[in-house]
Amino acid sequence: MERLKNKVAVVTGGARGIGKATAELFCREGASVIIWDLLEEGEETAAAIRSQGFICEFQKISTTDVEGIEKAVAGIIQKYEKIDILVNNAGITRDKTLLKMEQNEWQQVIDVNLTGVFNCTKAVAPFMVERQYGRILCASSINGVHGAFGQTNYAATKAGLIAMCRTWAKELGKYNITANAVAPGFIITDMTDAIPDDLKKGAIAQIPARRAGQPVDIANAYLFLASEEASFISGQVLGVNGGIAL
Numbered sequence: 001m002e003r004l005k006n007k008v009a010v011v012t013g014g015a016r017g018i019g020k021a022t023a024e025l026f027c028r029e030g031a032s033v034i035i036w037d038l039l040e041e042g043e044e045t046a047a048a049i050r051s052q053g054f055i056c057e058f059q060k061i062s063t064t065d066v067e068g069i070e071k072a073v074a075g076i077i078q079k080y081e082k083i084d085i086l087v088n089n090a091g092i093t094r095d096k097t098l099l100k101m102e103q104n105e106w107q108q109v110i111d112v113n114l115t116g117v118f119n120c121t122k123a124v125a126p127f128m129v130e131r132q133y134g135r136i137l138c139a140s141s142i143n144g145v146h147g148a149f150g151q152t153n154y155a156a157t158k159a160g161l162i163a164m165c166r167t168w169a170k171e172l173g174k175y176n177i178t179a180n181a182v183a184p185g186f187i188i189t190d191m192t193d194a195i196p197d198d199l200k201k202g203a204i205a206q207i208p209a210r211r212a213g214q215p216v217d218i219a220n221a222y223l224f225l226a227s228e229e230a231s232f233i234s235g236q237v238l239g240v241n242g243g244i245a246l
């Protein structure tokens with residue numbers, strides 16, 4: 001199926017993990033994908049996708065670099081004429097309990113996970129408005145909904161994203177633009193690789209599905225929310241967590 005035929009998508013943080021799986025799946029579904037990431041690894045990811053006959057390119061950009069983002073958006077519009085889908089997937093953790101968290105650890109996470117999403121959406125949205133079409137997708141987290149030990153900064157940003165999506169749903173709905181968040185549970189990626197094995201086992205034991213999620217589980221949720229079938233869904237948070245949030 002080509003559920004994203006002729007669509008142009010930007011996936012932030014698409015060099016690896018959930019973003020990479022999303023870029024791959026979107027391309028298989030007919031989209032042209034531009035990956036924005038800090039990691040050079042993004043070029044390998046894009047090249048591997050291209051080698052399967054799809055359109056995918058990597059641009060080394062930080063979601064914190066407003067000027068770089070604006071330039072990149074202008075270049076994409078010139079080349080592809082539009083951006084239909086923005087997946088605000090880039091995110092970082094700097095975990096510490098409140099009593100130990102330093103100001104810079106708070107700020108770094110706010111800068112990437114919250115301001116980065118604002119920066120990218122602010123740059124892309126006017127072009128969606130112009131064409132009266134858009135799908136804005138954001139990577140929230142189960143921890144943004146429930147809070148999490150050691151994640152004051154991260155949980156705050158992942159909750160903040162939900163409020164931003166709901167706001168954009170209200171502001172941009174009349175332009176045929178939807179804005180939704182996906183809230184993953186425990187997904188196996190480099191981000192969760194740092195968690196000690198015994199804690200991982202404990203976390204998986206609490207998931208009703210009795211397994212950790214894979215990046216493609218989240219990519220599938222983004223695909224649905226980016227598809228025509230989801231055109232009347234906006235301002236929502238889709239939990240993808242094997243049932244753990246129940």
Ligand SMILES: NC(=O)c1ccc[n+]([C@@H]2O[C@H](COP(=O)([O-])OP(=O)(O)OC[C@H]3O[C@@H](n4cnc5c(N)ncnc54)[C@H](O)[C@@H]3O)[C@@H](O)[C@H]2O)c1
Nearest residue numbers: 013017018037038062063089090091139141184187189191
């Ligand atoms: N893995 C999980 O269990 C899980 C759970 C809930 C939410 N999430 C969220 O999903 C998203 C993807 O997570 P993941 O597990 O694939 O993480 P990951 O660390 O494997 O990948 C994140 C990607 O974002 C990129 N990135 C970081 N800062 C950036 C910046 N300033 N500009 C551009 N790119 C930047 C990284 O280089 C990396 O390629 C994140 O927002 C994360 O918070 C993940």
